[in-house]
Amino acid sequence: MKDWNVVITVHEGKFREAFNLLEPFGQVGKSEFFNVLVMKADDIQKMMKTLLWRISEKPAILSIVARIMPVSQTFNFHKPEEFEEKAREVVKYWIPALSGKGFHVRMHRRGFKGRLSTLKEEQFLDNYLIESLEKRKASGHITFTEPDFIIDIETVAQRAGLSLWSKEDLEGYPFLKLD
Structure with a gap:
């Protein structure tokens, strides 16, 4: 599936049960990565609440x-x-929400091994956001x-999905598990 907006990590041996759990919310497909499913949810908010x-x-x-992990923005990269250019374009819209706040970037990379460093990309975007806040004279x-x-950044092969989660979201949805 190329057009996903949710990435699911399944416990070993639970693929069929995961499909059954998630299929009512949209199209679910296998990825090329071990215990990872992707999904095109019809209504992410409804899925999360249900x-x-x-x-x-x-x-x-x-x-x-x-x-x-639902994502709000997706893009392909080669x-x-x-990846960095497109990720910057997505996160720049979240800068106002980050003003005066504590935050960090967390990346879960699947694929692009040896070409895309999780730590480097997390630090790259952290630095970009801090510099952007400073340019706005914001903390x-x-x-x-x-x-x-x-x-959150989820990559599955050469597709990335990004989302911004508040502390309240993370406390309220036990299946997000970012850190």
């Missing part, structure tokens, strides 16, 4: 899926430089201890 309710009724659902700081926001 899954939250189902997990509250049946916590064992979390033994099927390790994490479910080179690390193209903001990188923190890994109780951040106000986390910017």
Whole structure:
């Protein structure tokens, strides 16, 4: 599936159960990576709220899926430089929300091994955001201890998805698991 907006990490041996759990929310497909599914959710907010309710009724659902990560923006890339350019274009719209806040970038990379460094890209975007805030004469700081926001980057081969999650989102949805 090329046009996904959700990346799911499945516990080993739970693919069929994960498909059954997620299919009501949209098209689910296998990726080329071990225990990773991708999905095109029809309505991400509805999916998240329904899954939250189902997990509250049946916590064992979390033994099927390790994490479910919806993304709000996606793009394809072919080179690390193209990834960085497109990622900057996405995150620049989140700069106002980060003003005066603690945050960090977290990347979960699948594929592009040896060409795209998770740590380098996290630091690249952290630095870009701090510099952008400073240019606006706004504050903001990188923190890994109780951040106000986390910017999540999911890559599956040469497609990336990004999303911005608040502390409240992370506390409210047990399947996000960013750090």
